[in-house]
Every structure is written in C-alpha cells, then in structure tokens.
Amino acid sequence: MLSKVFRLKNKAEFQKVYQDGKSITTPVLVLSYFKNQQKNNPRIGFAVARKIGTAVCRNRVKRQMREAVKPYINAIDPAYDIIFIARMKIKGISVRDVEKNMLALLKRAQLLNRNE
Numbered sequence: 001m002l003s004k005v006f007r008l009k010n011k012a013e014f015q016k017v018y019q020d021g022k023s024i025t026t027p028v029l030v031l032s033y034f035k036n037q038q039k040n041n042p043r044i045g046f047a048v049a050r051k052i053g054t055a056v057c058r059n060r061v062k063r064q065m066r067e068a069v070k071p072y073i074n075a076i077d078p079a080y081d082i083i084f085i086a087r088m089k090i091k092g093i094s095v096r097d098v099e100k101n102m103l104a105l106l107k108r109a110q111l112l113n114r115n116e
C-alpha cells in the first residue's frame with residue numbers, strides 16, 4: 001500500500017488530471033499526468049475499468065500496479081499528479097511486465113528525476 005502522501009484521494013483530484021493533464025499510452029497502460037506546483041510529493045492514482053473483469057480481478061490489477069510503482073516512487077518528479085489506467089491487455093501479465101510498462105511510460109513522459 002502506498003502511504004497517504006503519495007495517493008490521489010478523491011474524484012475532484014482525478015478529474016483535474018483527466019481534464020487538464022496530458023496522457024501517453026502503451027498497449028497495457030495509459031499514463032495521465034498533470035503538473036501541480038503546490039505539492040511536495042508525487043501523487044499517484046490507479047484506475048481499472050469494470051470491463052477488465054470482476055472486482056477480484058480489478059483489485060488484483062490495482063495491487064500489481066501499486067507494487068510495480070513502489071521502487072520508483074522517490075524518483076518521480078514531486079510536482080506531478082499521475083494516474084495509471086489499466087487496459088484490457090493487462091489481464092494475465094506478470095508484475096514484472098507491468099513494471100516495465102510503467103517505467104517506459106514514466107521515461108517517455110520525462111517524469112523521473114534520476115536515471116532509473
């Protein structure tokens with residue numbers, strides 16, 4: 001579980017990122033991000049649509065995404081709010097593959113402070 005300082009918490013925060021932010025994609029994930037100058041930590045949210053599967057499947061995907069982003073949390077630029085959105089192809093892939101996709105998205109968006 002990510003600590004509270006690293007989480008997007010409510011619908012308004014998610015909507016701000018969706019509406020005003022930018023997004024990039026891979027076949028497995030979508031990364032939406034928005035620069036928020038007032039924060040000291042990056043805030044991250046995870047979205048998994050109902051079409052991915054049952055609640056058990058969606059929660060498993062969210063757990064995989066949280067575990068995949070943990071090693072990079074301190075390397076992410078603290079001025080950004082980020083949402084990782086799961087696509088249908090995420091079902092059945094390993095945590096390692098999810099991590100590779102997340103890292104590729106973070107690098108393409110230039111959100112990493114250090115060379116990871």
